[in-house]
Amino acid sequence: MAFVHKRSNKIRLSASDSFFYFVVNTLLFFILVIVAIPMWSTISLSFRPNHFIGTNLEGIFLMPWKWSTAAYKALLGNRGFIMAFVNSFKILLMGVATALVLNIPLAYGLSIKSLPGRKLFNIFIIIPYVFNVGLIPTYLVVTGVGLTNKLAAVFVPVAISTYNLLIMKQFFEGIPEELKESARIDGASEAYVLWRIILPLSKPILMTIGLYYGVAFWNDFFHAMIYLNKSSLQPLPILLRNILMASGMNEFVEVNAFGEASIQSIKAASVFMAAIPMIIAYPFIQKFFTKGTLLGSIKG
DSSP, X not given: OOOOOOOXXXXXXXXXXXXXXXXXXXXXXXXXXXXXXXXXXXXXXXXOOTTOOSOHHHHHTOOGGGOOOHHHHXXXXXXXXXXXXXXXXXXXXXXXXXXXXXXXXXXXXXXXXXXXXXXXXXXXXXXXXXXXXXXXXXXXXXXXXXXXXXXXXXXXXXXXXXXXXXXXXXXXXXXXXXXXXXXXXXXXXXXXXXXXXXXXXXXXXXXXXXXXXXXXXXXXXXXXXXXXXXXGGOOHHHHHHHHHHOSOSTTTSOGGGTTTSOHHHHHHHHHHHHHHHHHHHHHHHHHHHHHHHHHHHXXX
């Protein structure tokens, strides 16, 4: 009987490579600890009961069966917090959709090498990226077109980012030209090529750029502070700023919540709840993130 010996596919690392990976893993572990401790501290503080007596270090390692959900009940029972959360969610959805609708055709058009005036268009796009027009001209334009006190004022002025546009353009240029030419020879229009050929192959870059815009719109504080003056339109970052800066919580939480939730717990709970959507979304997009960034940054 003949015996077949399987060749091991394991690669033996040299001593220098092993030391290098050890240093990298150690560094990554310390970075994880540096990031995880403040996050866990915020989470434990949000569940800390009002009657807790002890040091902050003891509060960080408070056992889960001693936690209190009073802070979350106080926030979820407050109409202003729910309204701000809904406004931020509207800005997120409409902002990402608007940004992709505007960036995709523009990036695809710039990726077509036979486009007349392609170099001139590239220059026009890069100029405002290098030379910012400033806040006052932007404010005058936004107010002039009537976007004041509209949620669109938060995402429309920044819907096209030159950086994201160039990454998407490079990705489209990396798609084999033969796929596009074969469709054009068969009589397909550029819109058909984009919709039926390019976009099905562009899921990594679409997810990556969508994540960039989503994080930016969800955390946008500056544009909302300038253009949204009505309290009913204020998104979550504005409300969080008000909560964190307020000396008392009577404006945000019902009076009967004070007996169960401390002010510090309510602040921590509001910060943690604001981060939940991004925490949930990132694991689903992570597999596309690295691939989309690398393929969009290196021309194929």
